Amino acid sequence: MTLHRLLARQLKQFLSGTFTFQAFMDAVNQAYQAADQDRNMLERSLELSSQELLHANSEMRAMVQAFPDIFFLLRSDGTILACKGGNLTDFYLPSRRLIGKRIQDIPMGQVGEQFADAIQSIQTGKPLVSLEYVLEESDQATWYEARLVPECEGQILVIVRNISERKRSEDRFRRLLEAAPDAMVIADSAGQVVLVNSQAERLFGYERKDVLGQPVEVLVPERFRHGHAFNRRDYSRNPRVRGMRAGLDLYGLRKDGTEFPVEVSLSPLETDEGVFTMSAIRDITDRKQAELTLRESEERFRQLAENIQQVFWMTTPDKNTMLYISPAYEAIWGRTRASLYASPRDWLDAIHPEDRGRVLHAALTKQETGEYHEEYRIIRPDGSVRWIEDRAFPIREASGTIYRLIGIADDITEQKQLAEQFRQSQKMETVGQLAGGIAHDFNNMLTVIIGQSMLLLSKHDLQRAHRNKVEQIKETGERAAALTKQLLTFSRRQVLQPIVLDLNRVISHAEQLVRRLLGEDIILQTILQPNLGPIKVDPGQLDQVILNLAINARDAMLQGGSLTIETANMVLEQADADRPLDVLPGSYVMLAVSDTGCGMDAETKARIFEPFFTTKERGKGTGLGLSIVYGVVKQNGGFIQLSSTLNQGSTFKIYLPMTQDRMAVSAGHPQLEPLLKGTETILLVEDQDDVRAFTETVLEEYGYTVLVARDGSEARGLSDTYEGVIHLLVTDVVMPGESGPKVAEQLACDRPDIKLLYISGYTEENIIRHGVLDHAVTLLEKPYTPTVLAREVRKVLDSFPLRSSHANI
Known part of the structure; x- marks a missing residue:
């Protein structure tokens, strides 16, 4: 038998000393006292534990009672062993009547079947089963969520929670999702789709049931899915609100396999x-197309x-910042665009000083109204001057505020030159018409003056004193005739008889005469290109x-x-700067006459080809020399250029078109002078x-029978009544009423063998074609x-009949 530990301890202390009975009793007594003390301590400890346990149970009971959830403890078959908390009347029965009933048998509509299925799932080993159901009473629906958890000994713990408020919140959330303009897709933490709105259905082409529970990557093109899954997991580790970000190329995938560009914003939802x-998710197909269209438009x-x-430019309204300048600026202004971006004032500094103030004032006052339209000159870095036409227009915001100024600047130098050429041409043409008209009238008078003088001089019985006076009249008339001939040359109304020439040979033949004209103090040099x-x-x-050019240089x-x-x-090409705008490209022969004389200023150069304009003293020049040169060159299809600097000399360059005709061959023997008299x-x-009377007298003196008419009507009358042959028609070209060519055409109908000789003070287009005499006409x-x-007259009468000449008139 084993001794009590207290008794063993006391006996050990007693036996270690001197043994007496009293000592033995004392040891036994102490052992009992120690045992009593241990029992008392144990009883006190048990008493305290029981109180704490009761208190904890009380707190737990209060918490369960206060908790909104309902707790059921079920047997494995669903029989309710206990129920606490919540509002047990939600099960239509008070709590005392629920004990002992199977939860799936409580009359709650179809809910029992749901509980039966859930209990069966627990019995098969599932650790947790959830179900939702709705109970309706008095037309009010209440939603519940039940969770079933297996307990020991086959029992089942059921926690039932009223989720009506959550359901109402979810309903409000769904309505918000449906009202959203974008497609809304909600995925759980595993990336499974749990909710979509109708916009998402329309956008992706899926029905809700087809996409719910699917990985969200089903809405992403195949080539992006791996990256999307990686980004989704990264986002789950650090969820945050992320707005739609431009610049990311994101694409969605429809059910039919088509892809489309999207923008996506993300928001975390705590559940x-x-x-x-x-x-x-927003479909940005239209925006992408608009952006593409805009980019294409911007590229165009x-x-x-x-x-x-032209130069296209754009600035801020204050003109302090150049926003854009097109590359043509560098070609026209001769400056870099970079310099203008760096210093916008360079635009103003390049304007000609005479135009700068006007243009600056217009820019500050008219550009914002759209009325700015200026022409001005600029000076390029090389010193050359260009004419600019500049227009500007304001660009306004929706509020009407001007935020940009745009403009177009065009180089109109060539237009200015063409306009000046046209103005000069018109002026010269007007002066030429005047000169030609004067020459025509003068020639009529001079015909009589010179002709009658020569008739008087042919009289052998004319006294010497009278003869000298008549000679003076004739010589004065001839000088006047030479002057009118110069006027006709300038007005390009002189009759031409062109032949194919070698300009070098002409210059060589004229060289000695030119040297005599220049004198000994001027050196003549010729540089003639071979071939x-x-x-x-x-x-x-x-x-x-x-x-004329040599004389002008000498002076x-x-x-x-x-x-x-x-x-x-x-050879002048289309793009040659030296080619005037009214001259056709092609092959030309250039004649240049350069001197080292006094040169000309701009005003003199502008008027140098005008008739009667001269810088010489009165009486030392007619002012027709260079105007005759101008007329000859123009009449022969060429053009003339002048370059001159004051005190440095001048250069006249004449361009005459090359011809494909063969060089003329001169006759080997001179022609004998024919007999001039006749009887026709x-x-x-x-x-x-007076001209008619003089001509009639001369013809009669040479033996001809002369029928005289003052106009076409009289001429036709004489032709109709004259029974004999009319061998020759001599007619003025320009007459009141019918012209000479018209009269000739009418007479040729009745008298096809009649020959024709025109007389005129100047030529007309119906006889001169492009300034060259028609070979079928004698003038x-x-x-x-x-x-x-x-x-x-004799030459025409002795020629073959030229019936075609009448048709060509």
């Missing part, structure tokens, strides 16, 4: 089941702005051009100098009485002498 992700605009010849192309001009006119070098005559073949009948038509220019008249 009982973890953090869900709500995605707002860029290509237009960077390839047009010069042929030209077709009137040789007399060409000599006149060379001599500019009063202190001596040098004169250079140069020839060259030239001539019909003379002239509206000027006698006024003033003419009796001998010249007789020679031309």
Whole structure:
């Protein structure tokens, strides 16, 4: 038998000393006292534990009673063993009547079946089963959520919670989702779709039932799914609100397999089941198309702005910042765009000082109203001047505030030059018409003056004193005739008889005459290009051009100098800057006459080709020399350029078109002068009485029968009544009423063999075609002498009939 530990301890202490009975009793007594003390301590400890346990149970009971959830403890078959908390009347029965009933048998509509299925799932080993159900009473629905958890000994713990408020919140949330303009997709923490709105259905082409529970990547194109899953997991680790971000190329995938660009915003949703992700998805196909259209439009605009010849510019309203300037600026202004971006004032500094103030004032006052339209000159870094046409327009915001100024600047230098050429041409044409008209009238008078003088001089019985006076009259008339001929040359109304020439040969023949004109103090140098192309001009006119240019150069070098005559073949292309705008491209022969004389200022150069304009002293020049050169060059289809600097000399460059015609071959023997008299009948038509009388007298003296008419009507009457042959019609070209060519055409119908000789103070387009005499027409220019008249009449009468000439008139 084992001794009590207290008794063993006391006996051990007693037996270790001297043994007495009393000592033995004391030891036993102490052992009992120690045992009593241990029992008392144990009883006190048990008493305290029981109280704490009762208190804890009381607190637990209070918490369960206060908790809104309902707790059921079930047997494995569903029989209710206990129920606490919540409002047990939600089960239609008081709590005391629920004990002992199977939860699936409580009359709650179809809910029992749900509980039966849930209990069966627990019995199969599931650790947790949840179900939701609704109870309706008095037309009010209440939603519950039940969770079933297995306990020991086959029992089941059921926790039932009223989730009506949550359901109402979820309903409000769903309505908000449905009202959202974007597609809304909510995925759980595992990336499974738990909710979509109708916009998402329409956007992706899925029904809700097809996409719920599916991985959200089903809405993403295959090539992006791996990256999307990685980004989704990264977002789940650090959920935060992320707005729609531009610049990311995101795409959605429809059920039919089509892709479309999207923008996506993300928001985390805290739920009982973890953090869900709500995605707002916006189809940006239209915007992408608009952006593409805008980019294409901007690209077209860029290509237009960077390839047009005009300068497109854009600035802020205060003109302090140049926002854009097109590349044409560098070509026109001769400055870099970078310099203008760096210093916008360079635009103003480049404007000609005479125009700068006006343009600056217009820019500050008119550009914001859209009325700015200025023409001004700019000075390029190389010193050349260009004319600019500049327009500007304001760009306004919706509020009407101007936030940009845009403009177009165009180089109109060529237009200005063309306008000046046209103005000069019009002026010269007007002066030429005036000169031609004057020359025509003068020639009529001079025909009589010179002709009658020569008739008087042919009289052998004329007294010497009278003869001298008549000689003076004739010589004065001839000088006047030479002057009118110059006027006709300037007005390009002189009759031309062009032939194919070698300009080098013409210059060589004229060289000695030019040297005599220049004098000993001026050095003449010729630089003639070999194999010069042929030209077709009137040789007399060409000599006149060379001599007039030489005389003009001589008069500019009063202190001596040098004169250079140069020839060259030239090919003018479409883009050549030297080619005037009214001259066709092609092959030309260039004649350049340069001097080292006094040169000219701009005002003189502007008027140098005007008739009667001269810088010489009164009485030392007619002012027709260079105007004759101008007229000859223009009449032969060429053009003339002048470059001159004051006190440095001048250069005249004449360009005459090359011809494909062959060089003329001169006859080997001179022609004998034919006999001038005749007996044929001539019909003379002239509206000027004195010219008609003089011509009639001359023709009669040479033996001809002359029928005289003052106009076309009289001429037709004489032709109709005259029974004999009319061999020759001599008619003025320009007459009141019917012209000479018209009269000739009418008479040729009745008298097809009649020959024709025109007389005129100047030519008209119906006889001169492009300034060149028609080879089928003979024209006698006024003033003419009796001998010249007789020679031309005889030459026409002795020629073959030219019926075609009447048709060509």
